Amino acid sequence: VLDTDLVVLADEIYDRLTYTSEPFASFPTVHPELQERTILINGVSKTYAMTGWRIGWAIAPNKDVAEAMASLQSQETSNPCSISQYAAVAAITGPQDCVETMRREFERRKNFVTERLTKIPGVSFAPMEGAFYAFVNISRHLGKRYNGTVVENSNQWCLELLSQKGVATVMGSAFGAEGYVRLSFAAAMDQLARALDLIEDFIREAK
Numbered sequence: 001v002l003d004t005d006l007v008v009l010a011d012e013i014y015d016r017l018t019y020t021s022e023p024f025a026s027f028p029t030v031h032p033e034l035q036e037r038t039i040l041i042n043g044v045s046k047t048y049a050m051t052g053w054r055i056g057w058a059i060a061p062n063k064d065v066a067e068a069m070a071s072l073q074s075q076e077t078s079n080p081c082s083i084s085q086y087a088a089v090a091a092i093t094g095p096q097d098c099v100e101t102m103r104r105e106f107e108r109r110k111n112f113v114t115e116r117l118t119k120i121p122g123v124s125f126a127p128m129e130g131a132f133y134a135f136v137n138i139s140r141h142l143g144k145r146y147n148g149t150v151v152e153n154s155n156q157w158c159l160e161l162l163s164q165k166g167v168a169t170v171m172g173s174a175f176g177a178e179g180y181v182r183l184s185f186a187a188a189m190d191q192l193a194r195a196l197d198l199i200e201d202f203i204r205e206a207k
Contacts, residue, residue, distance in 0.1 A: 008038040013056075016047045016099055018130040019107045036061045039069075046131070047099055048091040055080055055088040106132050109185040109192060116196045120203060132186040135172070139179030144206040151206075154181055165198040 010027035018024050028035040043056025060066035110128045117125055122140040142151060146160045154171040158181055161167050172180025183199075185192055 006037065008034055009041065010038055011041045013042055013046050014131040015042065017103055017106060017132065019103075019110060020129050024130075039065065044088045044091050048088075049102065050087065050091060053080075053084045053087055055084050106185070109187075109189060110134075112189065113183070113185045113192060113196070116193070120196070120200045122203065132184060134183040134185065135175075135177070136181050136183060137179060138181055138203075141203055141206060142179065146202065146206050154178055157181065161199065161202050165202050167195045167198050167202075 008027060008031075012024075012026060015024045015026070026040065028038045028040070031038075038061060040059040041056065042059075044050040044053060045056065058066075058069060060069060110132070113134050114125075114128065117123060117134060117136065122138075124137045125134050128134055138154065138157060142153060142157065144151060146157075147164055149156075149160055151157045151160055154173050158169045158171045161169060170182040172178055172182065175182070183195075187195070
């Protein structure tokens with residue numbers, strides 16, 4: 001029994017980019033008791049590498065919710081262009097072997113990043129079971145001096161890493177997790193190797 005009349009907004013944009021032995025399970029199939037309170041969000045951006053096409057969709061539990069969402073959306077953004085819509089249809093209805101090819105390549109990069117991060121002192125991270133990011137705990141490296149600059153938080157850490165080593169990361173505070181940074185492994189393997197070398201240098205040079 002739920003204590004709150006909540007609505008679940010389930011973002012399943014990475015549903016086909018997972019790396020676990022268990023298949024992806026959509027939220028309302030795991031919690032059928034919440035099916036009538038769940039809105040599903042998905043799109044072509046990640047599965048089909050179509051970020052710039054700006055096509056997504058939502059599945060609402062009933063007509064009233066769908067109409068309310070449509071009313072809100074119509075006041076915030078214009079409709080997607082016909083070219084993008086046709087491209088999305090082609091992606092969804094066309095051959096899907098490219099999706100698995102991409103997923104396997106991301107998994108290879110994920111394994112590389114996992115192995116490489118374990119060799120950097122004083123950092124930790126959760127297992128990467130989906131998407132193409134590592135969320136790394138760098139809290140042990142805060143409060144230190146980096147080339148003369150004292151870094152107290154993840155925002156400063158990311159800015160100094162970018163300034164001093166040319167490596168772009170995202171501060172954990174943007175996700176409500178101070179002391180963490182997000183690294184993307186949606187890049188070529190040689191770029192990942194170079195970036196991780198630079199991150200390790202940055203950390204080891206701190207005093």
